[in-house]
Amino acid sequence: MRVLITGAAGFLGSHLCDRFLAEGHEVIGVDNLITGSIANLEHLAGNEKFLFIKHDVTNYIFIEGPVDAVLHFASPASPNDYLRYPIPTLKVGALGTHKALGLAMEKGARFLLASTSEVYGDPLIHPQTEDYWGNVNPIGPRGVYDEAKRFAEALTMAYQRYHDLDTRIVRIFNTYGPRMQKEDGRVVPNFIAQALRGDDVTIYGDGSRTRSFCYVSDLVDGIYRLLMSNEREPVNIGNPTEMTILQFAEKIIELTDSKSKITFIEPTDMRIKDDPKVRQPDITKARQTLQWEPKVSLDDGLNAAIAYFRPLI
Ligand code: NAD
Ligand code: UDP
Numbered sequence: 001m002r003v004l005i006t007g008a009a010g011f012l013g014s015h016l017c018d019r020f021l022a023e024g025h026e027v028i029g030v031d032n033l034i035t036g037s038i039a040n041l042e043h044l045a046g047n048e049k050f051l052f053i054k055h056d057v058t059n060y061i062f063i064e065g066p067v068d069a070v071l072h073f074a075s076p077a078s079p080n081d082y083l084r085y086p087i088p089t090l091k092v093g094a095l096g097t098h099k100a101l102g103l104a105m106e107k108g109a110r111f112l113l114a115s116t117s118e119v120y121g122d123p124l125i126h127p128q129t130e131d132y133w134g135n136v137n138p139i140g141p142r143g144v145y146d147e148a149k150r151f152a153e154a155l156t157m158a159y160q161r162y163h164d165l166d167t168r169i170v171r172i173f174n175t176y177g178p179r180m181q182k183e184d185g186r187v188v189p190n191f192i193a194q195a196l197r198g199d200d201v202t203i204y205g206d207g208s209r210t211r212s213f214c215y216v217s218d219l220v221d222g223i224y225r226l227l228m229s230n231e232r233e234p235v236n237i238g239n240p241t242e243m244t245i246l247q248f249a250e251k252i253i254e255l256t257d258s259k260s261k262i263t264f265i266e267p268t269d270m271r272i273k274d275d276p277k278v279r280q281p282d283i284t285k286a287r288q289t290l291q292w293e294p295k296v297s298l299d300d301g302l303n304a305a306i307a308y309f310r311p312l313i
Contacts, residue, residue: 002066004028004109006057006100007073009036011180012114012172012216016071017041019220021049028063031074032056034088035081040179058088058095060102067107069227072100073114075149079142079271080185086144093148094155101159104167112168112227113156115234117279118146119171127242127280130171130234140274153234160232168226173238173281177216177301178308185271188213191249192306195258196313203264204272207246212280214239215301218294225290238281239294255302 003020007013008029013036017027026049029041033054044050055061057074075092076082082089097113104111120128121136136146159165176188183189194201214237222237243251249262266272286292 001068002026002028003069003071004030004063004067004103005071005073006030006096007036007075007114008052009033009038009040010073010077011040011177012175012219013073014040014179015177015216015220016073016223017044017050019224021047023224025049027051028053028067030055030057030061034085035076035078035181035184037181057099058091059099061099063103063107067103067109069110069112070100070104070107071112071114071223071227072097072152075114076145078184078186082145083141083269083271089144090148093145093152097152097155101155101165105159105163105165110166110168110227111156111159112170112223113152115153115169115171116145116149117171117173117236117238117281118142119150119153121146122274122276123278126278127240127282128236129282130236130285137274142274167232168229169234170223170226171234171236172219173214173236173279174211175214175216175219175238177305180305182309182312187211187245187248188305189309191252192256192309193313195252195256195260196306196310198258198260200263201249201253201260203245203249203262204267204275206264207244207249209245209275210242210278210280211245211248212239212242213248213298213301214294215296215304218296222286222290222292225292229290231289235286235289236281236283237286237292238283240280240283241298242278242280251298251302255299256306
């Protein structure tokens with residue numbers, strides 16, 4: 001296949017490029033580098049099966065030759081990033097998804113949208129199943145991301161229903177691993193960087209919020225299987241092992257063998273407004289339709305992430 005990946009220079013996009021190349025496909029990576037880094041793709045320089053195009057996908061995407069699949073991953077993804085870039089986030093979810101769908105139509109390609117557990121907002125159903133419609137504040141600070149992704153899902157389903165485009169939607173739950181930006185503000189790089197520096201590990205709120213963390217290779221495998229499957233409705237991909245942020249902070253301090261202390265802060269900016277209190281994927285559908293489930297334990301995954309961040313700190 002010839003596969004186009006938007007957001008290719010980002011954390012997940014770059015790992016997807018690697019996976020598709022390893023499976024023998026050709027990859028075109030498109031990115032405007034707003035939150036990604038070309039360093040994530042440096043190892044692919046000179047690879048004849050890989051082409052990088054620097055482009056903002058909210059503008060028309062012109063590609064010569066055939067394309068068999070379009071994977072739309074371009075979007076700021078860290079709460080810090082989408083609070084810093086609210087309008088680009090809304091634009092890439094709306095206009096960028098429109099352009100990526102248009103490209104898939106033009107080429108007769110399969111289309112896969114990177115959606116998110118944030119479509120469930122601050123969930124009232126726990127764990128979250130794909131048939132839950134969510135609890136999102138459209139006008140809160142997170143609304144720029146959540147509503148952009150909800151619009152992107154609606155647009156994708158409209159192209160499937162009205163243009164008969166062959167589409168997939170993955171709802172990604174918190175994923176971590178090498179190539180996350182160390183300053184991107186998400187809890188995994190933040191806590192690892194703080195622990196490695198010996199700085200205080202900063203918990204927002206009282207530490208009782210929960211998340212469930214998936215290692216990147218597991219997520220990429222789930223996405224690959226979804227693209228190759230016939231499943232046209234949204235599928236949750238994530239690791240259901242749930243913990244409080246306090247437990248997570250303690251785990252990072254243990255694995256880094258750090259002397260850091262834990263502090264509880266209430267950020268004065270809008271970082272924790274509407275911050276979901278709990279999050280855990282129900283992955284029954286992925287298990288049944290994709291024969292997928294995560295394989296990497298939290299300790300193994302975090303040790304790999306820590307090994308990546310250590311020389312960067
Ligand atoms: P990331 O910030 O590392 O990667 C996003 C990439 O998109 C960056 O390289 C950025 O430069 C690029 N981009 C943004 N706007 C663009 C535009 N207009 N044109 C071209 N490129 C643009 O984030 P990530 O964690 O790799 O997330 C990738 C995708 O997965 C996002 O769509 C995100 O919403 C989704 N997702 C990720 C997670 C996670 O835990 N990592 C969870 C849920 C959903
Ligand atoms: N968090 C925290 N300290 C940090 C960064 C994040 O306590 O330094 C919390 C945040 O409030 C949220 C959870 O960790 O409850 C996960 O945050 P992240 O930014 O990774 O992404 P989210 O899951 O909210 O999209």
